[in-house]
Structure formats: C-alpha cells, structure tokens
Amino acid sequence: xxxxxxHIVIWLAQEPQKLNERLKALPLNKSIKVYFSTVNLWEVTxxxxxxxxxxxxxxxxxxxxLIENWYVQLPVLSRHCLLVQNLPLYHKDPFDKLIIAQTMxxxxxxxxxxxxxxxxxxxxxx
Numbered sequence: 001x002x003x004x005x006x007h008i009v010i011w012l013a014q015e016p017q018k019l020n021e022r023l024k025a026l027p028l029n030k031s032i033k034v035y036f037s038t039v040n041l042w043e044v045t046x047x048x049x050x051x052x053x054x055x056x057x058x059x060x061x062x063x064x065x066l067i068e069n070w071y072v073q074l075p076v077l078s079r080h081c082l083l084v085q086n087l088p089l090y091h092k093d094p095f096d097k098l099i100i101a102q103t104m105x106x107x108x109x110x111x112x113x114x115x116x117x118x119x120x121x122x123x124x125x126x
Contacts, residue, residue, distance in 0.1 A: 001033045002026065002126060003074060003103045005112035006040045006095060010057060013065045023111065023126070027070045034111075035074040036066050037102055043095040080105050090119045 004012070011018045026034050041063060047055035066073075076098065083101035084094075091097050100120055103110040110117065111126040118125060 001035065001106070001108045003035045003037060003099065003106070003108040003110050004040065004071070005099060005110060005114060005117070006043045007054070007113065008111050009036050009040045009062065009066065010044070010054070012069070013062050014057060030070075033072050034070075035072045035106075035108065037074045037099055038076050039095055039098045039102070046095075074102060074106070076102070077105075088120065090116055 008019070008023075016024065026032055041059055044055050044057060044062060045059050048057070048059070080098060080102045083105050084097050087097055087100060091100070096114065096117065099110070100117060100123060102108070104123060107124075109124040109126050117123065
C-alpha cells in the first residue's frame, strides 16, 4: 500500500505531467490501494492561507478529485502523532513529519520526490 506526499497530491490534480507513468498507473490497479492523508488536506489549507504559490488550489476540489479517482483517505491517529517524537530532526516541517510517521506506522510505501525524506531510516519510498 502507498501513501502520497502532499506535493504528489497537488501534482495529481494540477500537474499530472510531472508524474511518471508508473505512478499514474497505480490507482488503475484495483488490487493496490493508494492513500492520501488528512495531513495533505490540512497542509494545503494552511499553506494556501499563508499565500504560498505552490498551494494555490481549492481544497474541496482537491478532495473531490482524490475520492473520484479511487484514492483512499488515511485519517490521523494517535499512534501516528506519538511516533513523530521518535523521528530524527531531518525535517522541521510538521506536515512532512506526520506523513512520515503515518507511512512508518502503517507499513506503507511513501510516494514523494522530497530528497530530505529519503534520509529517514526504515522508510519505504516509491
């Protein structure tokens, strides 16, 4: 199973040309579940409110796009939050840290292009 990092979620909706064919094909395979996190929506909401250009997207439309394209929502659970405290400080971004914790806690593979995230030990990456 796979979890999407926030920039991948945005690219799916706005810039699919940035994604490789292997990634685009994942949701077409019904035996593979691809998840997005509640954190993705929260991050877009916060960063859009702060005026960050990369996050200029309607969160409701983003959510609708994900659901309509067979992505599954992963809620934030207490165990995800508790795992954050054990992560190294490679990232100062709380959204990334929580997505990393979710990925590890659920034993998922994280789909990301963030090179800093690759520094985390025991994290499976796409």
